[in-house]
Amino acid sequence: MACTFVSRRGHQFFADGGRPFYVHGFNAYFLMAISADLSSRSKVVALLDDAAVSGFNVARTWAFNDGGYQALQTSPGVYDEHVFQALDFVLNQARLSGLRLILTLVNNWDDYGGKAKYVEWAKAAGSALSSKDDFFTSRIVKEYYKNHVKAMLNRVNSITGVQYKDDPTIFAWELINEPRCPNDPSGDTLQAWIEEMASYLKSIDRNHMLGLGSEGFYGPSYPTRIMENPDEYALLLGTDFLRNHNVECIDFAGAHGYPDSWFGSDASVVQKTVFVENWLAAHIADCTSLLKKPFLFGEFGLSSKTAGFKQEHRASFFSSIYTVLYILALPKGAAAGGFVWQLFAKGMENFNDGYQIVLSEDKTVSEIIKQHSERLASLTNEESKGPICPAIRFKCW
Template sequence: MNLHLKHIKVYHVLGIFSLVSILYYNFHDHIQFPVYYTWQPKMSFVGVNSTRFMIKTSSKTCFEDFYVNGWNSYWLMQDSLNGPSKSRVSEMMKRGAQMGMTVCRTWAFSDGDSPNALQVSPGVFNERVFKGLDYVIVEARRHRIRLILSLVNNLNAFGGKAQYVRWAKEAGINVSSSSDSFFSNAVIKKYYKDYVKAVVTRRNSLTGVKYSEEPAIFAWELINEPRCESSSSAPALENWITEMAAYVKSLDPKHLLTVGLEGFYGFKTTEKSTVNPGKWAASLGSDFIQNSAIENIDFASVHAYPHSWIPHSDLDGMVDYLSNWMDAHIKDGQEVLKKPVLFSEFGSPLRKKLEGPYDRDILLKQVYDKIYESAKKREAGAGVLIWQLLVEGMKQYRDEFSLVAREHPSTYNLIVQQSSRLKNISSQGNANRKFHHIGRCLA
């Protein structure tokens, strides 16, 4: 073949590739075939072995420990709904990967009658928004980021459990006005199950891969920060977790599952009351040990917001509180639950004294050091997800704890350093053990 013909073939291939690219970026919302699928990197499902997350190595017969340094960006699905904001989703995944982070937690819910709601009424979904979630998953996998997808909000933002109660009332169901009905009413529980089934069994419109078969999903979270209006609803919450955990596992045995707890100790564990940030915490109906011990819950989740929970304390008091809070939960994960403990939200405002480092950096370093020390000992402290990361131009999602990491070099460096040292520990955890296909690792 002469050089001229070779050039023609090269130009022909490049022309086809360019045409496909143009068609995709202009009309991808209407394309039904899996454009992205063949470009996706291979990933393994994450499992658990007692108190540690595990991941299969390339040998397929070995695994290594998987310690998490990650972040929260709850807004990803909402920003995936149109072209201009989609770029922020891609950029956030790119930056997270560049900082060595491996897991992002985000909302897989938006309930109500707003134009960008995912579930507009019980069992009725906005396909445009679902495609936004498809895109989030594709971009996560493209950057080798794993997602924790939360399935409903305890709070009223994005609908939450209160929206489910309103739907039941509008349908003529005799239901209490308390949002605690979400945990006990049979009709409302059926609404939630129908929603979970629609999400967990969905086939991604961009890749053709079912969510239940997608390794870029790290875990499902039943509910973000479950609380009860009355402490008398605590048994209903515990029964709800038991029922819904079993249901999710019946649909998807491959992925890990967590509750979404803040980590408060309830009345059943009164000996732990001094660990709570105040007496109010035990009255919220949740119980870290009782709820996390439920059979189908694979790992425990904990949140930490010292500035919000003990607002009248000085920085030294917050440091002491945070130290005790983390030690207690890691110890309970190790000795009582025998499950990994993931601090899935840690938030602190910037705040800086006239001299010295930011409050946030002092507290974040303490959190990171606690996880690092636990990881070195192969104990239950499995990782931290900072709340929350943004990219530039996102004022509508800002709160007192949010940050654009690159605008704060000291915090950025802490994140990168934590990623590096956890990666080193993970790579030292190789072992010759079988990895169970349903998401658990057997010694």
């Protein structure tokens, strides 16, 4: 069970009396939503228990649902206690299963409300806003968001009696899932928001680490890195991996990897895999030498909905990603772990998005996951033997 806070020193995580902590993670954004229905809670229990048995140690999930069906926040600063108790249940069940959680505080996208819902609320209150990206600049919207942060961090778990900001079951907070601000491609708008909100959150909670939730696209602050992006469009999104994470109150850096979305069926699985290997290597190198912070691969996966998909493609892709993360962690670099998108329990077909993994039904992927868990466990007790240049096909920066 989680009993101590995870912290970071330089570009590594530590827990349990100073032992290195490597993340073997999975995404399950829906945990609160499913738990709001009492009849579905058994699926959450089964999912978290199965994940723990397979060697996972951290889950990433939403700590928001803004407006709409089974909303946590029904209007600015107004919460449905039943739904909040569902999140209490998730936290407690993670603790019982021996897992920690990354809790994400809002969505860039419209799913579960997101920044669009905040802007909608402000417009209904009389603010003259015209874009979803006003989320990052509107005074009233920023106050709405800060109020949500405050409510979340100060929440007292109805099961354990522990305030969220004092609960070591929480691995870290994340400001926003996949932030983008295309209204300002320079990146200045998003950067100012990150700095303000990171500082605000840390003024309330100094126990937990804080991440951003970034997709990892490189921006204009380091022009030599732009070529690592999957396409030119990434430069128009107002994000900047190095600049965004070079903020004192942001404890670790992150990126996501979706080669199916980036390249579709125009690229082979091998081409997609090689790109993501290099994508990872570049980010990890920058975290090790420039940012000096841990790196987490916050989301990655292959979709079964892509033309020509075969189960062995996903197994091969996962094996490659885990190999990169493991080898680049060997010299005590910034490679701190990754999160597959996404893990399901049986009977959750209504959530299928093409990336779903049911451990009991995909034996090959399940075995790869367990093997990676064993390798990470061995790292915890190994001493660094100095820097190495991995003899595999991604670039050694």
